[in-house]
Amino acid sequence: MATSRSECEQQQEAGATSTATVTTSAGQLLRQRLVNGGSGHESSPTTSTSQSNGKAAAATSLIVGNNTNSSGTFMKLKTYLLALRPWSLSASLMPTLLGSALAYRSQWSADFSMVTFFLTAFTVVTVHCAGNVVNTYFDFIKGIDKQKADDRTLVDHILTKDEVVSLGAILYLAGCGGFVLLAVLSPAKMEHLALIYFGGLSSSFLYTGGIGFKYIALGDLVIxxxxxxxxxxxxxxxxxxxxxxxxxxxAIPLALNTEAILHSNNTRDAESDGKAGIVTLAILIGRTASHVLYAMMLFTPYSLFFIFGLKYSLWFLLPLITLPQAFQIEKRFRNEQTMHAVPKQTAKLNFFFGILYIVACCCAQQLPTFVWRKH
Incomplete structure (x- = not known):
């Protein structure tokens, strides 16, 4: 019985093998005919193999080419994005959010529009990005951005000067387009909005272009x-x-915190800026006074929030959560070995600091009053 059962299993295995062989042969014949364009005649094995290899090579080349193009496009977009200095955008986004939050808490809150909010944010951020690009261009042209510069866009030839100019022009046009839509939808008078918008736009350009406020120690005031x-x-x-x-x-707490970003950057680059022949506030007052000024701009907003929290609402104590981080950054600022990363760290602090301030303004039952009363 064991022998007959073994023979039976061998016969089944042989039958399965022959079936698989027939199936494989049929599949190969079908593929061969498809390669031959679906014609009824068969080609020689050599011809079929060469045609198959050729088509496979062409398909592989097409896939590799598509992947290369996709990768190249992605890298180019990433390059343009980095040229905008996205880490610095909290400086313009936080004040925009704060102004919108104050409008939401005002007596005109019933007219609050999310479309207007997004258009405002888009308009402000695009102008800020354009100003960053202009700054990159003129710093390089004037020989300020060199091998040790923080902005590597033109120093390392990541983008050409023409590409930087084109990017700046596109951003300014996009900002103007957003402003036109905003002016149509906003209940504000066109001339009032235009006065502030074009004042900000021209300031973003003149910061390094034209007059070059940055180069004559007026950049801090402009920012x-x-x-x-x-x-x-x-x-x-x-x-x-x-x-x-x-x-x-x-706006005072945010303005001081934002100015701390610029001042830390100018203090770090004071030596190279001086060699390039420009004058900044950090150069005028010296290293020691710059450390004191940075600490004042960094910690004064926390003092204001402590007063607001005691007098108006405990919600204004919320930004104090970031105080330990501020102490760490200030300590790094005093050390020349670690101060190179302080501007980006201050910008990161500005983002979280601003968000918590805006949350406090939205949630507090009573907002601070800034009204001068005569006694």
Missing amino acids: LILFGPMSVLFAFMAQTGHVDWTTIGY
């Missing part, structure tokens, strides 16, 4: 106004259609 009161007022007015000068008071 303090542009990324503080001006941006907050623009966002508030775009939503409500009204001018409220008390928004300047709310």
Whole structure:
């Protein structure tokens, strides 16, 4: 019985093998005919193999070419994105969010529009990006950005000068397009919005282009106004259609924190900037005074929030969560070996600091009042 059972299994295996062989042969014949264009005649094995190899090589070449093109396009887009210095965009985005939050808490909150909000953010951020690109171009042209520069876009020939100019022009045009749509939808008067918008746009260009405020120790003042009161007022007015000068008071903490980003950058580059023949506030006051000024701009907003928290609402104590991080950054700023990364770290702090401040403004039952009263 064992022998007959074994013979039976051998016969089954042989039958399965022959079936698989027939199936494989049929599959090869079908593929061969498909390669021959579906014709009824058969080609020689050599011809069939060469045709198959040729088509396989062509398909492989096409796939590799597509992957290379996709990878090249992705890398180019990534290069353009890095040229915008995305780490610095919190400087313009936070004041815009704050102005919008104040509009939401105002007596005109019923007219708040998300479309207007996104258009405002788009308009402000694109102008900021364009200003960054202009800064990259003129710093390189004037010989300020060299081998040790933080911005590598033109120094390392990642983009050409023509590409940088084209990118800046496209961003300014995009910002103007966003402004036109915003002016149509906003309840604010066209001339009021245009005054602030084109004032900000021209300042972003003149920061390094034309007059070059950065090179004559006026850059700090421009940034303090542009990324503080001006941006907050623009966002508030775009939503409500009204001018409220008390928004300047709310902008002070963000403006000081944003200015700390620029001042840390100028203090780090003071030596190279001096050799290039430009003058910044950090060069004028010296290293020691620059350390003191940076600490004042970094920690003064926390003092204001402590006062707001005790007087108006405990929600304003929320930004104090970032205070330990501020102490760490200030310690790195005092050390020449670690201060190279301080501008980006300060920008990161600015983002979280700003978000918590905006949350506090949205949640607090009572907002601070900035009204001068005569006694």
